[in-house]
Amino acid sequence: MSATITSQPYGRIYNFSAGPCTLPVEVLEEARDSIMNWNGFGASVLEMSHRSKAFEGILDSAIADLRELMGIPANYKVLFLQGGASLQFSMIPMNLRPEGASVDHIVTGAWGKKSVEASNLYGGKTNVIYDAKESNYNHAPALTSLAISPDNSYVYFTSNETIQGVNYLADPANDGNVWICDMSSDILSREVNVSRYGMIFAGVQKNMGPAGAVLAIIREDLLERVPSGLPPMLDYKVMVENGSMYNTPPCWSIYMCGLVYKWMMRNGGVAAMEAKNEAKAKLIYDAIDNSSFYKGHAVAQNRSRMNITFTLPTEDLGKKFVAEAKEAGMIELNGHRSVGGCRASVYNAFPVEGCQVLADFMRSFEAANG
Amino acid sequence: MSATITSQPYGRIYNFSAGPCTLPVEVLEEARDSIMNWNGFGASVLEMSHRSKAFEGILDSAIADLRELMGIPANYKVLFLQGGASLQFSMIPMNLRPEGASVDHIVTGAWGKKSVEASNLYGGKTNVIYDAKESNYNHAPALTSLAISPDNSYVYFTSNETIQGVNYLADPANDGNVWICDMSSDILSREVNVSRYGMIFAGVQKNMGPAGAVLAIIREDLLERVPSGLPPMLDYKVMVENGSMYNTPPCWSIYMCGLVYKWMMRNGGVAAMEAKNEAKAKLIYDAIDNSSFYKGHAVAQNRSRMNITFTLPTEDLGKKFVAEAKEAGMIELNGHRSVGGCRASVYNAFPVEGCQVLADFMRSFEAANG
Numbered sequence: 001m002s003a004t005i006t007s008q009p010y011g012r013i014y015n016f017s018a019g020p021c022t023l024p025v026e027v028l029e030e031a032r033d034s035i036m037n038w039n040g041f042g043a044s045v046l047e048m049s050h051r052s053k054a055f056e057g058i059l060d061s062a063i064a065d066l067r068e069l070m071g072i073p074a075n076y077k078v079l080f081l082q083g084g085a086s087l088q089f090s091m092i093p094m095n096l097r098p099e100g101a102s103v104d105h106i107v108t109g110a111w112g113k114k115s116v117e118a119s120n121l122y123g124g125k126t127n128v129i130y131d132a133k134e135s136n137y138n139h140a141p142a143l144t145s146l147a148i149s150p151d152n153s154y155v156y157f158t159s160n161e162t163i164q165g166v167n168y169l170a171d172p173a174n175d176g177n178v179w180i181c182d183m184s185s186d187i188l189s190r191e192v193n194v195s196r197y198g199m200i201f202a203g204v205q206k207n208m209g210p211a212g213a214v215l216a217i218i219r220e221d222l223l224e225r226v227p228s229g230l231p232p233m234l235d236y237k238v239m240v241e242n243g244s245m246y247n248t249p250p251c252w253s254i255y256m257c258g259l260v261y262k263w264m265m266r267n268g269g270v271a272a273m274e275a276k277n278e279a280k281a282k283l284i285y286d287a288i289d290n291s292s293f294y295k296g297h298a299v300a301q302n303r304s305r306m307n308i309t310f311t312l313p314t315e316d317l318g319k320k321f322v323a324e325a326k327e328a329g330m331i332e333l334n335g336h337r338s339v340g341g342c343r344a345s346v347y348n349a350f351p352v353e354g355c356q357v358l359a360d361f362m363r364s365f366e367a368a369n370g
Numbered sequence: 371m372s373a374t375i376t377s378q379p380y381g382r383i384y385n386f387s388a389g390p391c392t393l394p395v396e397v398l399e400e401a402r403d404s405i406m407n408w409n410g411f412g413a414s415v416l417e418m419s420h421r422s423k424a425f426e427g428i429l430d431s432a433i434a435d436l437r438e439l440m441g442i443p444a445n446y447k448v449l450f451l452q453g454g455a456s457l458q459f460s461m462i463p464m465n466l467r468p469e470g471a472s473v474d475h476i477v478t479g480a481w482g483k484k485s486v487e488a489s490n491l492y493g494g495k496t497n498v499i500y501d502a503k504e505s506n507y508n509h510a511p512a513l514t515s516l517a518i519s520p521d522n523s524y525v526y527f528t529s530n531e532t533i534q535g536v537n538y539l540a541d542p543a544n545d546g547n548v549w550i551c552d553m554s555s556d557i558l559s560r561e562v563n564v565s566r567y568g569m570i571f572a573g574v575q576k577n578m579g580p581a582g583a584v585l586a587i588i589r590e591d592l593l594e595r596v597p598s599g600l601p602p603m604l605d606y607k608v609m610v611e612n613g614s615m616y617n618t619p620p621c622w623s624i625y626m627c628g629l630v631y632k633w634m635m636r637n638g639g640v641a642a643m644e645a646k647n648e649a650k651a652k653l654i655y656d657a658i659d660n661s662s663f664y665k666g667h668a669v670a671q672n673r674s675r676m677n678i679t680f681t682l683p684t685e686d687l688g689k690k691f692v693a694e695a696k697e698a699g700m701i702e703l704n705g706h707r708s709v710g711g712c713r714a715s716v717y718n719a720f721p722v723e724g725c726q727v728l729a730d731f732m733r734s735f736e737a738a739n740g
Contacts, residue, residue, distance in 0.1 A: 013412030017419040020621055025406070028414060032405040036398055042383030042701065044398060046580040046626070049387040049702050082452040082582070083603050086617035090601035121599055205618055210416040212452070212582040212620035229491055231460035233453050247456035248575055250582035251390055252622060256416070331412065332419050 014354035017332035018162050018307060018345040019185065019206040027259045027349075045255045050248050058251075059244065062258030069261055069270055072194050072217060079216040079236070080244045080254050085111070085184045085203040087234075088214060089118035092156070092180060093126075095226045095236045096199070100124050101153040107131040108140040108168075108302075109161025110338065111182055119156075127152070136339070137164040139299040143172045143179075153225075154178040154198055160186035162206075163336040165309035165343065166298045171196040178222065186306050187215070188264065189348055190274045198222055206306070207348045209257035212250040264348070273348045280346050280355040281305040287359040293366040297339050311341030318342060321365055328361055330354070384724035387702035388532050388677060388715040389555065389576040397629045397719075415625040420618050428621075429614065432628030439631055439640055442564050442587060449586040449606070450614045450624050455481070455554045455573040457604075458584060459488035462526070462550060463496075465596045465606045466569070470494050471523040477501040478510040478538075478672075479531025480708065481552055489526075497522070506709070507534040509669040513542045513549075523595075524548040524568055530556035532576075533706040535679035535713065536668045541566040548592065556676050557585070558634065559718055560644045568592055576676070577718045579627035582620040634718070643718045650716050650725040651675040657729040663736040667709050681711030688712060691735055698731055700724070 008014075015022045038045050041054050048055050063078045072078060081087070092115075097103050102125035105116050109132070119126040127149050130141050140161075148155055155177045160167045162185040171193045172179040178198035187202040194200065199218045205211035218236060226237045238246050264273060285303060288294040288310050297309035312318045318341045322334045335343040346355055378384075385392045408415050411424050418425050433448045442448060451457070462485075467473050472495035475486050479502070489496040497519050500511050510531075518525055525547045530537045532555040541563045542549040548568035557572040564570065569588045575581035586606070593607050602608045608616050634643060655673060658664040658680050667679035682688045688711045692704045705713040716725055 010406035011410070011412065012407055015413040015417055017413075017417065017422070019618065020417055020419060022413065023417050028405055028416070031416075032402050035402040035405070036380035036395070037382055040381070042381065042699070043385040043387075043392065046398070046401075047385055047387070047390055047393050050390060050581065052387070052702070082454065082457070084452065084617045087452070087601070087603040090603060118601060121601060203618060210622050211420065211618045212623060231457070231488060231491060233457040233460060247454045248390065248573065248581045250620060250623070252580050253582060253620070329412070332422070 014330040014357060015332055016330060016344045018343060020211045021206055021345055021347050022350045024260065024263050024349040027263050030259050031256055046252055048251065050245055050251055055251060058255050058258055062254055062261060065258065065261035065265060069188065069264055070194055075220050076194060077218050077220055077240045079239050080213045080249055081216055081239060082213065082250060084214050085182055085201060088201045089115045091234050093119045093122045094230060094234060096222055097124050097153045098225055102127055102149060102151060104129045104149050104152045104155040106146065106157040108158060108166050109137040109164040111161060112158040115156060115182065137161060137166060138297055140166050140168050140302045148177060154180045156180045158182040160304050160306055162307050164297060164339055165304040165307040166302045167304035188270055188273065189277050189306055191270050204253055204257050209253050209260050212253035276352065277305040280352050281308060283355040283359045284308045284344055287362040291366055293370045294362060306345060306347055308344045309335060309339050315340065317369055324365065325361060330358060384700040384727060385702055386700060386714045388713060390581045391576055391715055391717050392720045394630065394633050394719040397633050400629050401626055416622055418621065420615055420621055425621060428625050428628055432624055432631060435628065435631035435635060439558065439634055440564055445590050446564060447588050447590055447610045449609050450583045450619055451586055451609060452583065452620060454584050455552055455571060458571045459485045461604050463489045463492045464600060464604060466592055467494050467523045468595055472497055472519060472521060474499045474519050474522045474525040476516065476527040478528060478536050479507040479534040481531060482528040485526060485552065507531060507536060508667055510536050510538050510672045518547060524550045526550045528552040530674050530676055532677050534667060534709060535674040535677040536672045537674035558640055558643065559647050559676055561640050574623055574627050579630050580623050582623035646722065647675040650722050651678060653725040653729045654678045654714055657732040661736055663740045664732065676715060676717055678714040678716065679705060679709050685710065687739055694735065695731060700728060
């Protein structure tokens with residue numbers, strides 16, 4: 001088949017990577033234009049003391065803008081930390097599970113599973129109150145349908161499973177539980193009611209900026225749980241007291257997150273992103289649904305708008321699809337080995353045109369190989 | 371006094387920040403030129419999957435170049451981790467001190483002190499075999515002069531104390547001890563014999579690249595000490611087994627470190643940097659030594675070539691100096707409050723012209739205020 005011709009600025013291609021991933025062209029241009037000399041400062045943000053007024057301003061603005069975008073209530077602390085979501089899997093039980101207490105985890109994919117493994121390394125009991133393993137993680141049970149342990153310290157879930165493409169699109173109920181949510185791959189892609197959560201965290205490298213930082217939004221009363229004697233870098237209270245700067249933070253990642261937040265604000269905020277994400281995902285899901293060739297992995301009500309997972313009739317056809325898509329200017333469409341087939345990750349900054357190009361390509365490929 | 375006129379590309383100023391700090395102009399230009407589309411890849415390193423062949427190549431090259439620059443023997447593992455040197459303060463005892471065993475720490479400044487505080491949070495005994503506190507950390511005892519505990523698991527020191535400007539310029543002897551060294555602020559500034567160390571680590575944000583990663587060089591036999599059950603993100607063995615990619619690494623920091631390594635190789639490697647650093651530091655130390663106005667903090671034999679600390683006759687004169695230097699295009703010359711006065715940080719990428727400009731400024735300021 002002939003290559004789909006795409007025309008993007010700077011010879012860019014459609015990058016469907018699950019993260020790190022496509023960033024807004026405007027944001028990249030701003031970063032590029034500041035890299036020799038930020039805003040007349042005389043040096044780049046890459047070179048700026050994190051103790052300078054200039055960097056403090058960058059950090060404060062990023063947090064203020066994020067608070068506005070997400071409507072974060074005043075009784076929540078916002079932190080930029082290091083070590084990614086994976087280190088949060090350990091820091092959460094270290095900080096927020098009182099010694100010997102039990103916690104509930106809902107497992108709807110690979111990341112939820114890792115959170116349980118990390119939690120099991122600590123004292124106390126980690127109850128897996130739901131595990132979607134038997135269906136190869138193709139769905140997420142309604143949060144209100146689960147038998148939550150009455151004596152839990154918190155209930156943990158993953159709002160969007162990046163590998164499986166399984167998404168919760170609703171917040172937990174206001175039910176008195178401390179809900180902790182890994183929102184790494186769908187934060188800022190849809191409106192959430194932060195007050196329903198005890199803590200939200202997210203690696204920044206999907207919807208916010210380049211890899212190297214992890215965002216944590218913590219209800220301040222939970223900080224009373226933090227035991228003394230934790231290593232300072234792993235202690236939420238130390239991080240709050242030091243405004244995310246106990247040590248040198250990942251300045252550039254935070255700076256670029258701030259640029260992305262401003263870009264979102266210029267473009268209608270979270271509500272506009274959500275509408276755009278729904279339309280983008282629909283282009284690809286329609287190509288799946290109007291075909292007997294492609295098969296979506298996730299059940300309809302839990303389909304992710306961020307990570308669209310599907311299989312082809314055979315593994316070889318899947319490989320051919322990925323290879324020909326690459327020739328046509330679309331990369332990183334290979335699915336994770338646990339799901340097989342293909343995955344198209346289309347976060348906030350991924351252009352709608354790229355979704356259209358992929359949907360067209362899917363139809364052409366099906367016509368040629370179906 | 372009149373402002374010193376400096377002329378640098380892109381309207382850049384002389385940035386004496388202790389870190390993050392000045393990066394080579396050529397490296398910044400390369401980063402700038404790749405930010406919309408790296409090397410024809412079609413996306414930036416900021417957006418590239420860390421599991422892509424392209425990023426694997428970037429990581430592998432960075433490590434290979436660093437091995438060549440430092441002459442790292444084959445039996446040492448090289449890792450890029452997260453959490454900065456501060457998290458290493460905890461990971462080192464967690465990983466390398468067998469349960470209940472004792473370790474020796476040499477404290478020659480603020481960072482050594484923090485390493486002891488972190489070490490004390492764990493079981494076992496942390497012997498402070500030397501603490502230069504009484505002299506307000508103005509010197510570093512010869513490593514061979516110390517009474518090292520015969521049953522230590524390792525001996526820990528800080529080769530360059532960034533705040534105090536106190537530097538070891540010699541490696542430990544080949545004495546059978548496992549020497550662990552925080553080289554955050556002088557790595558790659560002078561030739562070292564890696565085989566004398568059990569482990570070297572360094573936050574990258576001084577001599578290597580932008581903040582967000584920490585380098586660890588570990589002799590592989592020490593990995594046998596790593597206990598089971600550590601959180602995976604804090605486990606050196608897990609990090610080695612996953613080639614620094616247990617989770618998404620700080621890709622951009624690693625990429626820029628790689629650019630800095632290539633820049634060093636094009637410019638004569640570590641030996642050439644060392645000669646240049648000696649000449650650069652001499653320009654400023656001469657201005658101190660040929661004056662009764664400025665007083666160096668560190669004793670002559672431990673003077674840092676990276677962080678030059680000095681005081682003025684009064685605190686007010688120090689403040690005036692910093693303010694007038696800023697007017698003249700030199701920023702971040704204020705000293706840390708524990709030392710007072712001024713600090714000029716002049717890492718590898720800091721231009722020699724900037725040291726000359728500062729030395730000239732110091733003489734003018736002395737003439738006007740002395």
